Amino acid sequence: MSAPRLNIGVIGDHFLADSLESTGHTVTRNADPAEISLYDLVVIDFDDHDSAAALVEKIADHARHGQMFIHTSLDHGVQVLDPIEVTGAIVLAAHHIGDNNWITAATDELGETIIELLVGEFGGTSIPVSDDQRIAIRTALEYRDLAVEAELDARAMLVDTLDRPELADDLIPAPPRPPHTREHLDAQAYDRMHRTIEDSGRAHIFASLVRRRAELQHDQDLELWAISQLDYKE
Numbered sequence: 001m002s003a004p005r006l007n008i009g010v011i012g013d014h015f016l017a018d019s020l021e022s023t024g025h026t027v028t029r030n031a032d033p034a035e036i037s038l039y040d041l042v043v044i045d046f047d048d049h050d051s052a053a054a055l056v057e058k059i060a061d062h063a064r065h066g067q068m069f070i071h072t073s074l075d076h077g078v079q080v081l082d083p084i085e086v087t088g089a090i091v092l093a094a095h096h097i098g099d100n101n102w103i104t105a106a107t108d109e110l111g112e113t114i115i116e117l118l119v120g121e122f123g124g125t126s127i128p129v130s131d132d133q134r135i136a137i138r139t140a141l142e143y144r145d146l147a148v149e150a151e152l153d154a155r156a157m158l159v160d161t162l163d164r165p166e167l168a169d170d171l172i173p174a175p176p177r178p179p180h181t182r183e184h185l186d187a188q189a190y191d192r193m194h195r196t197i198e199d200s201g202r203a204h205i206f207a208s209l210v211r212r213r214a215e216l217q218h219d220q221d222l223e224l225w226a227i228s229q230l231d232y233k234e
Contacts, residue, residue, distance in 0.1 A: 006068075009036055011059070012045030015096060016072055019122040033059050041068040052076055056083050063087040068114065070094050074138045075189075077131030078105040090114065100124045103137060139193040142185070143202070146209035153212065187225035194229060204230065 005024050009031030010017040020043075021027040028039070036042050036059055044059065046052040052073065063069070065088030069081055074095040081091035085107065092115045093105040102119050104126045106112045112128060119126040129137065151172055158168040190210050197203040211226035213219075 006040040007038070008041045008043060009039035010043045011036075011055075012043075012072075016043050016070070016094060019124070020118065023121040034062055036062050037064045037067070039067070041070065044069060044071045046071065046073045046076065052080050056081060060084045060087060063089045065089065068092065070115070070118075072096070074103060074134060074141075075192075077134055078107055078111075079131065094119060094126075097127075097137075097141060102126055103134070104128050105131070105134075135192065135196050139196050139206075142190075142193055143206055143209075146206065146213060149213055149216075150209055153216075187222050190222065190225060 005026065006020075008017065008020055008025050008027045010027060010029045011031055011033060014029055017027045017029060020041075025041075031039065031042065033055070042059070042063075044055065046055060052071075052075075059069075060083035063084045067087075067089045068091075069084050069089055070092045071078075071081060072095055073080075073093070074097075076093070078091055078093045081093075085091045090111055091107060092111050093103075094115055095103045097103055100123055102124050104112075104115045104119065105128065106115055116126045155168045155172040158171060159165050162168070194203060194206060194210075197206055207226050207229035211223055211230070214223035214226055
């Protein structure tokens with residue numbers, strides 16, 4: 001017997017909603033926070049780190065007992081939904097990290113079972129993590145992205161030198177992460193990640209790669225932050 005189909009409201013991010021819709025659930029995008037009581041499950045995406053608390057408080061005013069809420073931010077643990085949970089709702093977290101793998105979290109065994117079933121419905125793999133692990137995972141993934149950008153930069157050097165893009169592709173293949181996993185990060189976000197890197201060599205390379213990204217993006221604030229983390233001697 002198939003699992004019951006859910007009426008899902010989405011605030012912000014649509015990628016998880018698309019996956020859930022593909023399994024037969026009914027999805028309403030751009031749901032009004034004031035009307036979220038109409039839905040069995042609400043998917044929430046936070047635009048930035050600072051907006052999370054305000055959005056959760058706004059939603060909590062309209063949440064009801066027994067509803068399910070999933071946020072999709074890797075920067076936050078499931079505790080960010082505490083104001084919603086006290087209404088009797090079930091709170092969950094699921095963030096896509098590529099190849100249909102999802103970093104997940106819940107407050108209890110029931111929640112863990114629910115998120116595993118939801119992700120499993122569309123063929124995804126649920127990877128439960130603690131809040132302490134989240135920022136380290138976030139940092140490692142960003143480190144990887146920065147390294148990919150460095151490889152692409154190296155490829156550009158080959159193209160400039162040899163004027164043979166096809167040879168550069170053969171020598172330095174560097175596929176980036178899927179576009180939907182990328183987002184613009186400011187200096188504050190990088191600072192949070194940088195502080196979690198205990199190895200000084202990794203921390204130095206991380207800051208150097210951030211500086212190069214800032215140069216390419218003409219982001220002066222981010223470049224100044226990166227320079228401040230590097231031990232340069234004039």
